[in-house]
Amino acid sequence: xxxxxxxxxxxxxxxxxxxxxxxxxxxxxxxxxxxxxxxxxxxxxxxxxxxxxxxxxxxxxxxxxxxxxxxxxxxxxxxxxxxxxxxxxxxxxxxxxxxxxxxxxxxxxxxxxxxxxxxxxxxxxxxxxxxxxxxxxxxxxxxxxxxxxxxxxxxxxxxxxxxxxxxxxxxxxxxxxxxxxxxxxxxxxxxxxxxxxxxxxxxxxxxxxxxxxxxxxxxxxxxxxxxxxxxxxxxxxxxxxxxxxxxxxxxxxxxxxxxxxxxxxxxxxxxxxxxxxxxxxxxxxxxxxxxxxxxxxxxxxxxxxxxxxxxxxxxxxxxxxxxxxxxxxxxxxxxxxxxxxxxxxxxxxxxxxxxxxxxxxxxxxxxx
Numbered sequence: 001x002x003x004x005x006x007x008x009x010x011x012x013x014x015x016x017x018x019x020x021x022x023x024x025x026x027x028x029x030x031x032x033x034x035x036x037x038x039x040x041x042x043x044x045x046x047x048x049x050x051x052x053x054x055x056x057x058x059x060x061x062x063x064x065x066x067x068x069x070x071x072x073x074x075x076x077x078x079x080x081x082x083x084x085x086x087x088x089x090x091x092x093x094x095x096x097x098x099x100x101x102x103x104x105x106x107x108x109x110x111x112x113x114x115x116x117x118x119x120x121x122x123x124x125x126x127x128x129x130x131x132x133x134x135x136x137x138x139x140x141x142x143x144x145x146x147x148x149x150x151x152x153x154x155x156x157x158x159x160x161x162x163x164x165x166x167x168x169x170x171x172x173x174x175x176x177x178x179x180x181x182x183x184x185x186x187x188x189x190x191x192x193x194x195x196x197x198x199x200x201x202x203x204x205x206x207x208x209x210x211x212x213x214x215x216x217x218x219x220x221x222x223x224x225x226x227x228x229x230x231x232x233x234x235x236x237x238x239x240x241x242x243x244x245x246x247x248x249x250x251x252x253x254x255x256x257x258x259x260x261x262x263x264x265x266x267x268x269x270x271x272x273x274x275x276x277x278x279x280x281x282x283x284x285x286x287x288x289x290x291x292x293x294x295x296x297x298x299x300x301x302x303x304x305x306x307x308x309x310x311x312x313x314x315x316x317x318x319x320x321x322x323x324x325x326x327x328x329x330x331x332x333x334x335x336x337x338x339x340x341x342x343x344x345x346x347x348x349x350x351x352x353x354x355x356x357x358x359x360x361x362x363x364x365x366x367x368x
Contacts, residue, residue: 008200008201010198019344021160044247047067050103074154152336169207195324215305216305217303220262223280223298226296234253258280270302
């Protein structure tokens with residue numbers, strides 16, 4: 001028997017396990033053959049303190065120090081590299097632009113408005129007549145998601161923990177103060193379970209007899225295209241608009257493009273929709289001089305949210321020893337150090353941070 005079971009091997013479960021391994025023995029249970037298959041491995045890989053609601057931004061800021069200077073031996077390459085975000089004002093979007101700019105000015109590296117000429121120095125393929133207004137978010141950075149995720153997993157193993165793959169949880173019950181998980185890779189037991197199952201977190205809660213938090217999985221599409229021949233796009237920032245209708249950014253010699261879709265779907269192995277890809281192509285071609293003749297590779301990932309857009313982290317009041325780490329809403333990679341610490345503290349002490357505790361949601365939900 002272990003001290004802690006973690007359900008889910010994406011960045012959420014991995015970061016919780018990394019910090020929990022300082023306090024006891026950990027077994028991480030991953031349903032797929034490879035951890036991080038559904039969301040972590042399909043991330044846009046961005047660190048942005050301009051992104052999300054205030055509780056999300058607080059988690060992001062609290063994670064910066066770890067990401068900038070991880071523990072010795074955690075990763076062989078830097079986790080963060082400079083990138084920046086260039087946000088444009090769509091036609092008729094001046095009011096929203098002003099709101100986003102005002103909020104961005106409160107970030108540790110304040111957003112600044114720039115003119116069209118300066119915007120073109122950052123990304124020369126922009127259409128001047130489509131720029132209108134522009135702002136630069138200089139503190140945004142790229143994250144090496146794989147290095148971060150693998151660093152957490154290595155840390156679990158180095159501290160005596162187990163990472164068990166192909167271990168989908170089929171049943172979860174508590175007897176005599178001990179949770180027992182029946183999985184495709186055998187039975188595992190511990191007094192405390194951390195529910196980091198991503199889009200499946202409400203389903204895992206149901207297995208445990210805990211109430212749902214109203215999780216909504218959302219599909220987001222992304223694809224790779226070639227930049228213009230002879231163009232070195234590596235120094236371009238991520239480019240988006242303040243209405244969040246598209247973005248594109250350099251990625252391994254190509255451009256990663258997304259229509260920034262958020263289509264409700266059931267928990268699944270998400271697949272890209274051809275229409276979403278076409279929408280992304282059209283929106284980027286409208287904003288730039290790019291002509292996208294072919295898509296090299298397309299994929300889709302899941303981001304899961306609850307009604308207030310804030311992550312759910314903390315003990316379930318109705319299920320002793322059952323701790324949530326869910327609804328990270330596409331912010332899971334950039335908030336993982338802080339979110340993992342909060343979840344680990346909750347698993348050890350049973351105490352909840354009111355800002356993230358699951359009980360805040362239940363006034364509006366029917367318990368199972």
